[in-house]
Amino acid sequence: MYSARQLDRARDLAYRHSGITLGDNKDVMISNRLDKLKRSLNSDDIDAILALVENGHHIEIFVSTFTTNKTNFFRETFHFDDLKERVVKQAIESNQPLKIYCSAASTGEEPYSILMTIEEANREYKTALSSYSLLATDIDLDVLKHASSGIYEWNKNADDFPSWIKPAEYFKRRAHPTKEDDYLIKVKDHLMRKVRFDQMNLMSVSYPFKSEEFDVVFCRNVLIYFNQDDQNAILKKLFRTLKLGGTLYLGHSESPLELAPYVERCGQNIFVKTKEYL
Ligand SMILES: C[S@@+](CC[C@H](N)C(=O)[O-])C[C@H]1O[C@@H](n2cnc3c(N)ncnc32)[C@H](O)[C@@H]1O
Structure with a gap:
């Protein structure tokens, strides 16, 4: 006690x-x-x-x-459907690069899901994105270390992948060191090379990004841990880094709060920036 x-x-x-x-x-x-x-x-x-x-x-x-680090591959799968079918498709069609920021990456399942989604879109649309980059940050150094290792338990994750993902393309399977019937999976190098992990506190007074730097910002299931004033302050800082026409993905019980007049909702917790917040 x-x-x-x-x-x-x-x-x-x-x-x-x-x-x-x-x-x-x-x-x-x-x-x-x-x-x-x-x-x-x-x-x-x-x-x-x-x-x-x-x-x-x-x-x-x-x-x-x-920190609470609960996450899984393809959590809230509809966001990855939208990323593939709208965002990546449009970028391919207009031959534009994509710059993505994942702002509470935890142990890495979310950023690796983003990368797998882009790779699958490239395969499905038979033309690759001209180029893309992904920055994934979290405040917690322990989870970032895990994310950078790219190693996960297979049994825990086996049901998480949507049918359009072929895990064998992205993971190598290894025997589990301690559990006889289990496997570990390790993200393949070609995917690991596409993401940069870094520590960042969303409460920082300013963020080390240019305005309108990103086409897509993932900020999912982290705002819920902050009070409403801080949520608004974080959303405004993230919003500044998002391009006009760019997409903000929020978690299932999060909302754009004071930024609502500056976005258009185009799916479950999917928001497109329509106006600059001044
Ligand atoms: C519940 S997890 C969500 C992970 C992932 N976005 C998802 O939706 O599955 C919340 C993450 O936010 C991170 N976090 C908490 N406070 C933070 C802060 N001030 N700045 C950056 N990350 C923070 C935690 O370390 C944790 O990994």
Whole structure:
């Protein structure tokens, strides 16, 4: 059991370092994360740990402990259908390159799904995109390390692929080191070369991108962790990096909030930028 003061200190630190807002109904979750933090730092003294974090130590471990990284390949598949059938198709037809930003990439399933979608579109439309690039960022260094390894458990992911994806094109299968009947899959090099992973905090005051740099921005299932003012601030910064006519994909319970007048909804949580926000 943690005291109200310990829970509040953890709440303040989570907000200060990641923007994650943990309401009063999250006490059980905070307690579980503090247990995990104690295990990671091999210490039972939570006050001493919190004092260290407050003084700037173990920030990465703290942030990694407080992020929720749930993701899977082709989560909310309709976004990948739209990417293939509308966005990539249009880019191929107009012979334009595509620059894509995935802003909460977690362990990598989302950016690799984006790449597989583009590769399948190239195959289906029998003409390749002239060129494309994908930047994938997250605040959590642990998940970025996993994403960069490109290694996943096959059984966990076997049902995640839509019928139009041929996993054998994109993954090598390996025996599982500890589970006899299981496999690991490793993203093939030709796909791994197409993505750059980097650390970025969406709460940063400004983003290191030019205005209208990206044709597509994925910001899915991360805004839900922030309060409404911060969601609006993040959306505005992301919006500035999106080209006019570009596409913003949000998670299933997220919305463009104050940017609603500047976008046209063209599918479930799919928004096309129609006007510049000034
Ligand atoms: C639930 S996962 C969503 C992953 C993926 N976008 C999806 O929809 O499956 C949320 C991710 O947001 C990241 N995150 C949380 N706070 C962040 C912040 N301030 N800046 C960047 N990423 C953040 C977490 O580390 C986590 O990997």
